[in-house]
Each structure stands twice: as structure tokens, then as C-alpha cells.
Amino acid sequence: MKADGGKQRDDFVYSVVKFLTQQAKPTRILQCLEILLSSSVMPREYQFHFELRHLVYFREVARHLHFRRAAEGLSVAQPALSRQIAQLESALGTPLFTRSQRRVELTPAGEVLLQRIEPLLRTLARIPGELHALAGGETGHVRISFTGLAMATVLPGILREFHRRFPGIRLELNESPTAVQLNALQADELACGFFHPDAATPGLATRLLLREKNGVLLPADHPLASRPALQLRELAATPFVLFPRSHNPGFYDRILAAFASVHITPRIAEEVWPRANAVGLVRAGLGATFMCPSEARELPPEVAFRPLKGSAPESRLVVGWREAEPLAPALAAFLSVATRAAAKQAG
Numbered sequence: 001m002k003a004d005g006g007k008q009r010d011d012f013v014y015s016v017v018k019f020l021t022q023q024a025k026p027t028r029i030l031q032c033l034e035i036l037l038s039s040s041v042m043p044r045e046y047q048f049h050f051e052l053r054h055l056v057y058f059r060e061v062a063r064h065l066h067f068r069r070a071a072e073g074l075s076v077a078q079p080a081l082s083r084q085i086a087q088l089e090s091a092l093g094t095p096l097f098t099r100s101q102r103r104v105e106l107t108p109a110g111e112v113l114l115q116r117i118e119p120l121l122r123t124l125a126r127i128p129g130e131l132h133a134l135a136g137g138e139t140g141h142v143r144i145s146f147t148g149l150a151m152a153t154v155l156p157g158i159l160r161e162f163h164r165r166f167p168g169i170r171l172e173l174n175e176s177p178t179a180v181q182l183n184a185l186q187a188d189e190l191a192c193g194f195f196h197p198d199a200a201t202p203g204l205a206t207r208l209l210l211r212e213k214n215g216v217l218l219p220a221d222h223p224l225a226s227r228p229a230l231q232l233r234e235l236a237a238t239p240f241v242l243f244p245r246s247h248n249p250g251f252y253d254r255i256l257a258a259f260a261s262v263h264i265t266p267r268i269a270e271e272v273w274p275r276a277n278a279v280g281l282v283r284a285g286l287g288a289t290f291m292c293p294s295e296a297r298e299l300p301p302e303v304a305f306r307p308l309k310g311s312a313p314e315s316r317l318v319v320g321w322r323e324a325e326p327l328a329p330a331l332a333a334f335l336s337v338a339t340r341a342a343a344k345q346a347g
Helices: 004-023 026-041 052-064 067-074 078-092 108-135 148-152 155-165 178-186 249-261 275-283 329-346
Strands: 097-099 104-106 140-146 169-175 192-195 204-213 215-219 239-242 267-271 289-291 303-306 314-322
Touching: 052 067, 052 078, 052 108, 067 078, 104 108, 108 329, 140 148, 140 178, 140 329, 148 155, 148 275, 148 314, 155 169, 155 329, 169 329, 178 192, 178 204, 178 249, 178 314, 192 329, 204 329, 215 275, 239 275, 239 289, 267 275, 275 289, 275 303, 314 329
Parallel strands: 140 169, 140 192, 239 267
Antiparallel strands: 097 104, 192 314, 204 314, 215 289, 215 303
8 A cells, every 4th residue: 555645646647647648749758757757766865956967067167168168078069068057057946157248157156066066076087996996906995803923923024015015905903812803703894814723713714824832931030041942841930921711712722731741730920911911021020921933033121032842832823714705805905915925934
């Protein structure tokens, strides 16, 4: 059952069509039907009594302030151009030009219209090129999360190369623990992440970027800091600064397993996140923490990195993304750079 407004509109359209079939020429009937049908389905806020071409013609006349030169620039006949301008003025209900035999000038209304449509037409002119660049992976936006290990090792080089090759793509970067990244990837809230996997995650593709045995980061004045290398059992009396297990259960359990393999129970002084906080607590002398050799290349003087011989937890860093075909062009561009880094690591 149609609403009263819809029934009244249909009755009106029927009446107009009946009148036109009796009075008007066939071509005129088609034109009027097109207008009636389009206005009957178009939401009211998008119903205009002029078209884009009217604005283009108006701008050209406003630029030249001369109808003949504007018509030549548009490759249309001058009478046709004059009719289009008259239609626009009628639709807007106000003159846009004052005309005399010697000159054409914009009215105040014409000045305002020109100011309004210039940015609009420039924006419309840019759309094809912007969409082409987006489809080609030259522009776009990629949301990326990373862990402290990624930023301390492989990620800066990936970002540098990516911005060199794809300067038009904006990256939104956010540090997040592994568990948060996995949830965000599965919820499609994240394009890709740099994290430490426990095992394969259904629906996600990954590439290995880094795989290293951890060493230990000590306060520089720790009694064992003078040794070139250490064994984990020598650190039985040393408190450790770790991270909440919920952030990365797999790595946390590998740490406990490494301690268990040498028959000691770790002394866990603090569990903090992000990674920089653990390093800060080691600098403050509150304990030791685990660190990859690649992560330990530039350290403050208050700490000392020492490799571990024998049992030690292993860190694995991957770049991961949702398995989808096809990938968004901007994401595909970023992954092309990141996976190239993975290939170099494998080589």
C-alpha cells in the first residue's frame, strides 16, 4: 500500500503524461518523461534544476566575459551557449551576467556562484586521476601495528624504502602487542601487523622477518656484566623484567621453558609494556630483560647486552595480514616492500 504522498505523485505524473500525449511532440514527451521519472525517484535534497554542464559553461563565460570566446573554448555554438546560461539563470532565479553590446559583466550573484563552483569543479576534475592512482597503488591509506622488536630492527628500513617508492600512500602506525594485533586483524580493523606468532592463525598470511635467540640485557654495573657471554643458570639470583603474558603467551611460555630447562625458577620483578619501559627499568637497575642481538645494536650506557650460551628463548617476528583476494592496492604496495625485506632475511 503506497503512502498518500506517493499516490498523489503518481497521479500527478499520470495526468502530465496524458496531457503531453495529447498536446506535445514525441521528442518533447520523451524529454519531459525523463525529467518526471528522475525527479520522482531522486531524493529531494539532490534534485536540482540544472546540470553540471551548465556550471561548466557558466565558468567559461565568467572567465572570458565574452560569449563568443567562451563558445570557441567550449567548442559549442554561441546561441547554444547563450541558451544554457539562460537556463541556469532561470533555474537559480537570478541574473548571473549583465550584458550590453560592448561588454559582459558578472552580477553580484554571478560573483558568488563563481567563487562557489571553482573549488567544486577543480575537485571533480581531480577525481579520475586520484582514483587511477588509488587503483594503481600510488595513493591510499594503510593501518599498521608493530611491536617494539619490529621498530628496533626491521621496520625502520621497510618504512624508509616504502616512503621512497610510494610517497603518496599514508601509513597510520600504532604500537600494539601481538595479541591485540591478532584480534584487530581478524576483526578487519588493521591492514597488517608486525608481531610474534605462537602458531599459524586461520585467515592470516605471514612472512618471517626475524628469528633470533635472545641474549640478556643487564644494568651496566651488574656483577656479571663484565663477562663476554653468560648462561641462563648463572642468572638465577637476578630479577627479570618481563611483559604481561596475555600480550604474547607463546614467547612468555618459551621464556619459562628456557628457565625450566636449566632447573631454575625465574625471579620476575616487574611485568611492563611497551618494550621501552622494560629497557628503562633495566637502566634503573631494577632487573634484567631478554633482548635479541639485532635489537641491541644501539644501547644507552647504563645497560650492557650479553649473549646467552645454551638454553635461551627464541624470538620470531613476522609481518601478517588477512588473506583476501584481491588485496587493497595500497596494502599490496606496502607488502611488496615488507616481503622483499623477508626475502633478504631468508637469503
